[in-house]
Amino acid sequence: MLSQQDTKLVYAYDAEKLWIEPWGPNALRIRATKARTMPSEDWALLPPPASSSSPEQEPLIAITPDSATLTNGAIKATVSSRGKLTIHNAATGALLLEEYARNRRDVRDPKCSALEVEAREFRPVPGGSDYHVTARFESVDPREKLFGMGQYQQPFFDLKGADLEMAQRNSQASVPFLLSSLGYGLLWNNPAVGRAVLGKNVMSFEAYATEGLDYWVVAGGEPRGIVQAYADVTGKVPMMPEYGLGFWQCKLRYQTQEELLGVAREYKRRGLPLDLIVVDFFHWPLQGDWKFDETYWPDPEAMVRELKGMGVELMVSFWPTVDKRCENYEEMVERGLLIRVDRGARLAMDFQGETVYFDSTNPEARRYVWEKARQNYYAKGIKVFWLDEAEPEYSAYDFANYRYHQGSNLSIGNIYPREYSRGFYEGLQSEGHEQIVNLVRCAWAGSQRYGALVWSGDIASSWSSFRNQLAAGLHMGIAGLPWWTTDIGGFHGGDPSDGAFRELFVRWFQWGAFCPVFRLHGCREPLQPQHGTTGGATCRSGAPNEVWSYGEEVYGICKKYMGTREGMRSYTRGLMEEAHERGSPVMRPLFYEFPGDALCWETGEQYMFGSRYLCCPVLRPGVVKLRVYLPRGASWTALEGGGEFEGGQYVEVDCPLDYMPVFERK
DSSP: OEEEETTEEEEEETTEEEEEEEOSTTEEEEEEESSSSOOOOOTTOOOOOOOOOOGGGSOEEEEOSSEEEEEETTEEEEEETTOOEEEEETTTOOEEEEBOOBSSSOTTSTTOOSSOBOSEEEEEOTTSSOEEEEEEEEOSOTTOOEEEEEEOSSOOSSOTTOEEEESOBTTBEEEEEEEETTTEEEEEOOOSSEEEEEOSSEEEEEEEEESOEEEEEEEOSSHHHHHHHHHHHHOOOOOOOGGGGSEEEOOSOOOSHHHHHHHHHHHHHTTOOOOEEEEOSOOSSSTTOOSOOTTTOSOHHHHHHHHHHTTOEEEEEEOOEEETTSTTHHHHHHTTOBOEESSSOOOSBOTTSOEEEBOTTSHHHHHHHHHHHHHHTGGGTOOEEEEOOOSSOOBGGGGTTEEETTEEGGGGTTTHHHHHHHHHHHHHHHTTOOSOOEEESOOOTTGGGGTEEEEOOSOBSSHHHHHHHHHHHHHHHHTTOOOEEOOBTOSBOOOTTOHHHHHHHHHHHHHHTTSSSEEEOOBBSSOOOOOOSSGGGGSOOOBOOSGGGGOHHHHHHHHHHHHHHHHTHHHHHHHHHHHHHHOOOSEEOHHHHOTTOGGGGTOOSOEEETTTEEEOOOOSTTOOEEEEEEOTTSEEEETTTOOEEESSEEEEEEOOTTOOOEEEEO
């Protein structure tokens, strides 16, 4: 049965209900369930923007005996009397999405089939009210190109043909928004653990445990408009504070207050720009104490004052794990602030103690943890937090035996990191802060509106890993997370005295100067001796990881690129304003700026840093010449060495160790 309910087009048959409704200009939200009522959560979506269209552009529903349509600006959805859904560009008539159904429900359908495959499949999950939901779509054009979906450790630029796990892991962040070269964007608006298969025959999205199917789709012309429409309905980052525009120094962990201050003083003695330095993990006595260990950090207020006097902000690492021996454990158990188990011991991780996570999906738990951060960090002058979701092997599946308030973790397995950021965002806002940055390992759709700066996790120090990070950064920007960074040089391994690693480090550092946030981090070899015997002292730190730690040649190159980044400060500030106001990526695939150039949809080893700079990172060892493509429709000037070039051609350029090719758009 087809009907209209308010602004919704509704299809109902047997137990299933399908809702199609306008959700912002040129966009629709599509939901379906076999539960008695449609789930009410909006998940990543904000309330739809108020319509400013003229009466003739208002959404229009038309129902006939055979089908019904809902047209909202440039998008048009059609539902047959048998429930099959297709979506077109209303202006051009182009088919954007068509459900993949192979059954005999409608014998007049050209794709009528005895296969009995449903486009919207609901398989009950035994023992509960959830379903294993699958949405299937035809691949309407095998030449279609797909981008976004978050951060995955793979090098592929075009995701057509990819099989992606929708789950959070250390170095993997599922943000299920994709952009199509056919001119649409689609958000799988369901935080359940699941799977996306972007095949050449069938495109499917699965949620392993959920109450309903939910996605949002927008039709448009150029990628810029699609990405900005997505940002309008899921939120935008705050304005990046000034310290986010410069250089950040970090290593595995500074073990004492004096060690950290010594590093900051050396940066200033050398006249090097330094905006932020990080106190990483186990600066606390026990996980869940959420305070400095006075043995190694005797006077945090004095430390912060000295750093601020040098123009340097301090960031502290903050873990969600609560050790059973810590001072807050019993109170948090009593108040129901920790994740729970169906059976057996309440234990989530045994790294440096038996620990369990606080439940970030519980607003009371978020407020409790923020209050500890406020008392022990914020009150001491610390305003920047590194919200590390977990160590060392975080996965959404780690919660498979736990329950959050009403349901299995699988139904909200991807939302934990977003709610973790939310707690600190709301807490900082309550203290009057508007420029909020939370460095996080994982994120989901909508995390950006809580000040999430995603870094790509504990990645290998290798050339292949370096190449993966470029793809990750570009896809994250398209997926709505414009604040993104990596561990320059990789996290695992890498000896500063090794010439081969120094080459990798230099190329990574050059690229880092043209990333949204310019941040040095990593666990270098060999490990340092243990400093002390109590608290977190058994977590030994890696070798020195400051820019002078790699020898004079490398130091000179790092100093040059730190100066380059500093010289772009006003430009980078403008990019952050665009991200805040319009949701624009800072790192942009070439097609974002040049959608009419077909080669820009093929080129994934170059990118635009904003609209002005074409960046060509050196991604392989031993390379001294690079063949690069200059997009059509602009003229280009090499940032170093001069040279004027017209776009629409490949050129071969020199790239000695001290130079990464960058071209300025004229």
